[in-house]
Amino acid sequence: METTAKECAARRAAAALPPGFRFRPTDEELVVHYLRRRALDSPLPPAVDIPDVRLLAHDPSDLLPPGWSEQERYFFTCKEAKYVKGRRANRATGAGYWKATGKEKPVAVSVPAAPRSQAAVVVGMKRSLVFYRGKPPTGKKTDWVMHEYRLAGAGLAPCRRAADHPARPAEGWVLCRVFRKKGSSAASTASPTADADEDDATTVRADDGGDGAVTAAGVRFIDFFARADARRRRAASPVSSSCVTDASAEHCREQETTSRGGGAGAGDASD
Structure with a gap:
């Protein structure tokens, strides 16, 4: 479900934080408080602007253009299948492709299990990807990085129960954090002022x-x-x-x- 331009403008207007405040959520907070809300079609906090974007239709430099006030951005997007029959995700864009690095890592939260004890419950999974320009397998590696979060385990259970309507693909929603690798020429350029x-x-x-x-x-x-x-x-x-x-x-x-x-x-x- 795509967000209309009017809704995006309203979110941006409400997303003005006081000077000095930054949006720096943890992995657990991203999955529990934001991604699960998006999958359940629940409203986000008024001061948070995470737009719905089809990432495969954009170049990373368009998602985080030069002069952007922050060094990273967050987006909601729906996973796209590479083939009609199959669960493999499509990672190709117009100018390149996102390549996964390493294995998925679980995102867990601590919940009270017994008196004076805590138990870790998996609520999602996190995957790191790097953007390559060109066609695989000869693409050129860039300094663009993306962290992709998806619901899993206890985080996905309530979404499955609520996703009985075809217009709400709960399992397809992911939350992406796009940024440039630290130490790159563009990310380390200091402000002239x-x-x-x-x-x-x-x-x-x-x-x-x-x-x-x-x-x-x-x-x-x-x-x-x-x-x-x-x-x-x-x-x-x-x-x-x-x-x-x-x-x-x-x-x-x-x-x-x-x-x-x-x-x-x-x-x-x-x-």
Whole structure:
């Protein structure tokens, strides 16, 4: 059952979460609180937007386009059989195919079994797939990954009892999480604005004025290394070490004048 455009727009409008909040459900939560609700045709929480999409009709880059605010997206879709007679799922898209990696893993929840004890009950299965471009078996592996969740065991039991209407294929619904593998060039590209902010925070735009103090964003900092360099430059100047400051230099000139006058007087006395 496809969701109409009006219903999708209503879901997107209601899916606005406060700043800082992210949709990060666990495997158990995805199966119990979302996938089983979709199979039972029950409404989802108003702040959650998981659209119904035919994944095989889309390229992964269309499902998670560049500039998307999140690094992953969740979708509901119905499994399609590869052959008319058979249970093998169709994984082919227009530009490539999804290839399963490894075996399915059970998704279990803990329920009270006896006093002070817990028992694990399987409610679903999880499968990992990687997208390949081209035709099998010579397709080129990409960094697109999908986690596919399906109902099983205790999670599927109530759906089977309720799915007595042909328009609600309970067993066919799966929940998919599509994302790019960490470390890929596209997934690891940093935001240009973030880089600019970091550069601005570490760049000094004010002149130190020769006193070793710089001003950045209205805050005054003292650069002790610059002051040490200034002291070394003054020490290396041609002025005598006994006349470093202007006052001492003036004192030196007075001493030199006095010494010259005293020397002349001594010469006259000797004559």
